[in-house]
Amino acid sequence: MNRMPVEKYRMYDRIPLTDRQWPDKIVDKAPIWCSVDLRDGNQALIEPMGPDRKRRMFELLVKMGFKEIEIGFPSASQTDFDFTRELIEKNMIPEDVTVQVLTQARPHLIERTFEALKGVHRAIVHVYNSTSTTQRRVVFQQDMAGIKQIAVDGAQLVRDFAEKNPETDWRFQYSPESYTQTEIEYALEVCEAVMDVWEPTPEKPCIINLPATVEVAPPNVYADSIEWMHRRFTRRDSMILSVHPHNDRGSGVVAAEFAVMAGADRIEGTLFGNGERTGNVDIVTLGLNMVATGVDPHLDFSNVPEMRKVVEYCNQLPVHPRHPYGGDLVFTAFSGSHQDAIKKGLKAMDDSNSGVWDVPYLPIDPSDVGASYEAVIRVNSQSGKGGVAYILENDYGVRMPRNLQIEFSNVIQKIADESGKELSPTMIWDSFQETYLDNETPYGFVNHITQSDTHASEVRAIEAKVTKGGEEVLLHGRGNGPIDAYVNALKADAGVDISVMDYSEHAIGEGANAMAIAYVEARTADGKRLFGVGRHPNIVTASLKAVTCAVNRASAL
Ligand SMILES: CC(=O)SCCNC(=O)CCNC(=O)[C@H](O)C(C)(C)COP(=O)(O)OP(=O)(O)OC[C@H]1O[C@@H](n2cnc3c(N)ncnc32)[C@H](O)[C@@H]1OP(=O)(O)O
Ligand SMILES: CC(C)C(=O)C(=O)O
Numbered sequence: 134m135n136r137m138p139v140e141k142y143r144m145y146d147r148i149p150l151t152d153r154q155w156p157d158k159i160v161d162k163a164p165i166w167c168s169v170d171l172r173d174g175n176q177a178l179i180e181p182m183g184p185d186r187k188r189r190m191f192e193l194l195v196k197m198g199f200k201e202i203e204i205g206f207p208s209a210s211q212t213d214f215d216f217t218r219e220l221i222e223k224n225m226i227p228e229d230v231t232v233q234v235l236t237q238a239r240p241h242l243i244e245r246t247f248e249a250l251k252g253v254h255r256a257i258v259h260v261y262n263s264t265s266t267t268q269r270r271v272v273f274q275q276d277m278a279g280i281k282q283i284a285v286d287g288a289q290l291v292r293d294f295a296e297k298n299p300e301t302d303w304r305f306q307y308s309p310e311s312y313t314q315t316e317i318e319y320a321l322e323v324c325e326a327v328m329d330v331w332e333p334t335p336e337k338p339c340i341i342n343l344p345a346t347v348e349v350a351p352p353n354v355y356a357d358s359i360e361w362m363h364r365r366f367t368r369r370d371s372m373i374l375s376v377h378p379h380n381d382r383g384s385g386v387v388a389a390e391f392a393v394m395a396g397a398d399r400i401e402g403t404l405f406g407n408g409e410r411t412g413n414v415d416i417v418t419l420g421l422n423m424v425a426t427g428v429d430p431h432l433d434f435s436n437v438p439e440m441r442k443v444v445e446y447c448n449q450l451p452v453h454p455r456h457p458y459g460g461d462l463v464f465t466a467f468s469g470s471h472q473d474a475i476k477k478g479l480k481a482m483d484d485s486n487s488g489v490w491d492v493p494y495l496p497i498d499p500s501d502v503g504a505s506y507e508a509v510i511r512v513n514s515q516s517g518k519g520g521v522a523y524i525l526e527n528d529y530g531v532r533m534p535r536n537l538q539i540e541f542s543n544v545i546q547k548i549a550d551e552s553g554k555e556l557s558p559t560m561i562w563d564s565f566q567e568t569y570l571d572n573e574t575p576y577g578f579v580n581h582i583t584q585s586d587t588h589a590s591e592v593r594a595i596e597a598k599v600t601k602g603g604e605e606v607l608l609h610g611r612g613n614g615p616i617d618a619y620v621n622a623l624k625a626d627a628g629v630d631i632s633v634m635d636y637s638e639h640a641i642g643e644g645a646n647a648m649a650i651a652y653v654e655a656r657t658a659d660g661k662r663l664f665g666v667g668r669h670p671n672i673v674t675a676s677l678k679a680v681t682c683a684v685n686r687a688s689a690l
Contacts, residue, residue, distance in 0.1 A: 145350035148317060148357035155356050155395035160423060163431040165373065165399035166416060167201040168194045171216075172235055173377075174407040174448065175205065182447055187216045190447040193404075193440060195227055198432045201257065203233040203401070207249035208242040217249040226254070233257035233306065238287025247294040255302040257340065258295070260287045264323050265311035265346075281323045284309070288330040305331050306340035308377065313345045317358055321365055333371040341366070342401065344377035345388060347410075352384045356391030363396030375399035378414040380406060385414040386457075390422070404444045405452045405459055421458040425497045434458075436503035464499040465508050467555075469517020472510050476523045512556045514549040518542035521561060528558045530641035531565065534652050537664045544568055569666035569682050574689075575601055576623065578667070578674070578681040583615050593618050597677065601626075616653075619677050623684045630658040631687050633680070638672060651675040655683040663687060 170190055175181050182190065187205075194202050204220065205213030217234060220226050232253065236246040238260050250256050262283045263272065269280050288307060295303040307327040309320045324341050333339040343362060345355055355378065363374055376397045378388040389400050402408075406415030417437065420430035434440070437459050441452050454461040466472045471494045478492035490498050499509060510516075510523045518538040525531040533541060544564060549556055556564075577600035584594050595618035597608045610622025616633060624630055635654040640647050649672040653665045663686050667678025 158394035172203040174403040208245035259306040261308040264309040265314040308342040342375035348381040352388035356395040360395035377401040473519030631655040649675040651679040653679040
C-alpha cells in the first residue's frame with residue numbers, strides 16, 4: 134500500500150467562535166435565491182452557452198420563480214455583453230426579476246459593465262477581488278492594505294457609475310473572493326471598507342457575499358465563519374448577507390444550509406450544481422430539502438424532469454442518475470425489502486387521510502416533482518415479491534394473492550438471475566401470461582354447461598369442452614358447484630389429483646373492457662401447492678380457466 138503524501142497539506146483554520154448559536158437553529162424559511170447558472174455555471178462549461186442556450190436557461194430560471202439572476206460577466210466576453218443587451222433591449226426581464234452581473238474590481242471592466250447595463254430598470258452590480266492570503270502573494274503581490282484598496286476603489290467606481298446613470302434602480306454587491314482562504318478578521322475589514330464607500334441603509338441595503346470559492350473545510354467551519362461575520366458587521370441591518378458555496382469537499386449543500394442557520398439571508402447557486410470544478414451549491418437539492426421538511430422554497434420544482442432536460446441541454450452536461458431529487462434513479466427501488474415497504478407505505482397513504490407524506494424510502498412524493506410512479510419500482514435479481522406484485526397491480530391491474538406473489542416472484546427471480554439484467558414491466562407481464570394465462574398444455578378451456586343434478590339440488594353436473602393435444606374433447610364431472618364439478622371432471626381425465634384450497638377473484642379494467650381474473654390455489658396429492666389463474670369477461674369462465682391452469686401446472690410437476 135502506498136502512503137498518501139499528507140504532509141503536503143495543511144489543516145484548515147478554526148474560527149474563533151466558542152458560543153456558536155447556529156447548531157440549534159433550523160432552516161424554516163426560504164432564503165433569497167440567486168441563480169448563478171448563467172455566470173459561474175457557464176464559466177465552468179466545456180463549451181460556454183451561446184445566445185440560444187442562455188435564453189433557454191434564463192426562461193427556465195424565470196419560470197421557476199428566481200427573482201435574482203446573475204446573467205453573466207459582460208465585461209469579460211462579447212457573448213455575455215450581447216446577451217445582457219438583448220435582455221434589456223428586447224424587454225425580456227420581468228418586472229419582478231433583478232438581473233445581476235459580475236465584474237472584477239478593475240476600472241476598464243467596471244466601465245464596460247455599466248455600458249452593458251445601459252437602460253436596465255434594475256440591476257445588481259457584483260464586484261469582486263480575491264482577498265486570500267495566497268492570492269495576495271502570488272497573483273496580486275500586494276499587502277493587505279493594497280488588496281483592500283482594490284476593493285475600495287472598485288466600490289467607489291461602481292458607485293460613481295451608478296450615480297451617473299440614475300434612471301436605473303442600482304443595487305451593489307461585493308464578494309471578497311476566496312473568502313474561505315482569507316483571514317476572517319481581514320475579510321471583515323475589507324467588507325466594512327466597501328460598505329463605508331457604499332453607505333447602505335436599511336431601505337437600500339447592499340449585498341455582501343461571502344463565497345466558499347473553494348470549499349476547504351467542513352461545513353460547520355463555514356457556518357462558524359458566517360455566524361462570526363453576521364455578529365460583527367457594523368451595518369448588519371443595511372446589508373443582505375449572501376453565501377456562495379462551492380462543493381470541493383462534497384458538502385456544498387450542507388454548507389449552505391448551515392450558513393442560513395448561522396445568519397445568511399441569501400444563497401447563490403446553480404441548478405443541479407453545475408459550476409467551477411465540483412460545482413456550485415445545488416439549488417434543486419437545497420430547495421427540495423426544504424420541501425421535504427415542510428418549508429416552502431418559493432421556487433417551483435413541480436416538473437424536475439423537464440428542468441433537467443433544459444439544464445442538460447444548456448450545460449451540455451448530464452445530470453447524474455443518482456443526483457438528489459433530480460436523477461433518473463432516485464425514486465427507484467430495485468431491492469426487494471425496499472419495494473415491499475414502499476408498496477405497503479403507498480397503500481397505507483391511500484388508506485389514510487392524514488395528508489402527511491410517510492412512505493418508507495421515499496423522502497418526498499415523486500409526483501410532487503413530476504416524477505412518475507412507474508420509475509419507483511423496478512425489478513432485477515435483487516427484487517422480491519413486493520416489487521413484482523406492485524408492477525403487476527400498478528401497470529396491469531392484477532392484484533395477486535400473497536401466496537401467488539411468492540410463487541410468481543420465484544419465476545421472475547429465476548429469469549433475472551439467469552439474465553443478470555433488469556426486467557421491464559412488459560417482460561414481467563409476458564412471463565405472467567406465459568406461466569398462467571396462456572398455459573393451455575395439456576388442457577385448454579373452451580366452454581361449459583352446468584346443470585343441477587336431478588337427485589340432489591346442491592350437486593351440480595358440468596359438461597366442459599376443452600382442447601387436449603389440439604383436439605376438442607368433452608369432459609363430465611359432478612360436484613357441489615361448477616368449480617368442484619370441473620375439478621372432478623379434469624381429475625378423472627388427467628389423472629391428476631388436486632384439491633382447491635383457496636379461491637379469489639376481482640375485476641380488472643372498466644366498462645365494456647372489464648374482465649374478471651380468478652386465482653385458484655390448489656394442493657396436489659403429495660402436498661405441493663400451486664396456483665392457477667384465469668381471465669375472462671365471465672366470472673365463472675375465469676374460474677374454470679384458473680382451474681385448468683392449475684391442473685396443467687400440476688401435470689407438469
Ligand atoms: C471565483 C470566480 O469565479 S471569479 C470569476 C471568474 N470568471 C472569469 O474569470 C471569467 C471571465 N474572465 C475573463 O474573461 C478574463 O479573466 C477577464 C476579462 C476578466 C480579465 O482578463 P485579463 O485582463 O486578460 O486577465 P486574466 O484573465 O489573465 O486575469 C488575471 C489578471 O487579472 C487580475 N485580477 C484578477 N482578479 C482581479 C480583481 N478582482 N481585481 C483586479 N484585478 C484582478 C490579476 O491580478 C491578473 O493581472 P495581471 O494580468 O496584471 O497579472
Ligand atoms: C465571484 C465569486 C462570488 C465567485 O464566483 C466565487 O467566489 O466562487
